[in-house]
Amino acid sequence: MGAGIALVAARAGYETYCFDLSADALARQRKAAQKFFGRSVEKGRMSQEDCDAALGRMIDTTALTDLADCDLVIEAIFENLKVKKELFGELNGICKDSTIFASNTSTLSITEIAAGTGRDDRMVGMHFCLPAQVMKLIEMSRGINTSDETFATAWAWTEAAGQISVETQDKPGFILNALLVPFNNDVIRAIEAGLCTPEDIDTAICSGLGYKMGPCTLLDLIGLDTQVLLGEAFYPITLDTRASVPPLLRRMVAAGRLGNKSGGGLLTAEKAAKATEAPAFTIASAGDSRSFPTGDDFLSAAQGDGPVTIHLGGGFAADAGKTAVLVELDTECLGVHTGEDMGREGSNVVGFARYRNGSDAPSNLIELVRQPATDDAALAAARAVFEVAGFDVVVCADRPGRIVDRLVRPKYNDALRFLDEGLASAEDMDRTCCMGLGYPDGPVERVTRGGLARHCDVTTAIQSMTGLPGYAPARAAVVAKAREA
Incomplete structure (x- = not known):
């Protein structure tokens, strides 16, 4: 990260x-x-002369005293409050009085880092996104004692360096990591709980939400050891259980499975080939379908009779003579239709839902729901029916929220609560997620577009089955539901 920030500064002429x-x-x-910089020249983004000049402006040193005359010092060491404070304390005795100190911390308090440095009025938060030399976004935050002049000067520097800044309060994780760290931990807990494979999580999130990178790919990229450090820095400040380090994460780090840097992490790169042939299927409708509204192309492929029956609109009828009976799910679990047998349940019945954000057009994602002893032939037939039709198919256990809603609904709650708390504006929260993480839309925009009352319904249903506080619907969603009623 520090090397990337140096590229930003040198490229800007500093x-x-x-x-x-x-x-x-x-x-x-x-x-x-x-x-x-050489690649930038090859791609025509800068001249060879500018490349040489930028490299010439970068001065390597192992002597902290060489920073004495710097106007701005940006720290980008690991997330440890004690070590950061010690570093800035040492720099305070080296740098000139006018030097502004900035921390690239992504989780720690700027006020706490500044305390004891001797210049807490000249300390700002300046959180770049990885990789800094590519990503334009910077989260800017003030400590309690940061002066307006210092903040304005630091902000002006980011603009002069060609970056785009958003202002956030000095709260744990600021915007990006306040949303991302708990979300990534939820992903790891879902894997540990046997919900589905890491590969299917990435497929579901990318297909259903349009993310450029799945969370497991991101975790392997940043390093599972880094996620441990983020959780250890974040949880003691917030006491949010979702921010605490999951046991599986600690075990993987202990085993040396750190992600890309160690050659192995969450992803195994083992994905089943998509089906090329599918059995015929029959449609049975009991009401309106969220997955396949009237006129959907998929409906026209149905036949009068076939080895697979697909029930839409909440209907269900067992049929042991079929290879597979597919039941469309909304917020309920498959067990509502088939019953529960203390972890032994299984038959030719497979649940499914085509992910859809409120009244948006349905996505290309089909989430298949299996029970502990679901027939392999039934699951294979269900997968083939949808894959041959061109859908992205994932398989998960019969758990509340399946994959997408289980993972994203707590994040939407967080975003709505942060908005209430004044952490940042809705626009800046969404801009941070879009620019910092490559999301096609931000959490506030997405949950609002999907319907706050609908969000209340989904989160209430999941919370009633799990008891987990992260699913308690945020105030705005409860109000929207009340207005609807």
């Missing part, structure tokens, strides 16, 4: 001191900088 305790690390990053 003389840039790159400090690290390790000369080897500086040498590696020098090569990376040469490669990055």
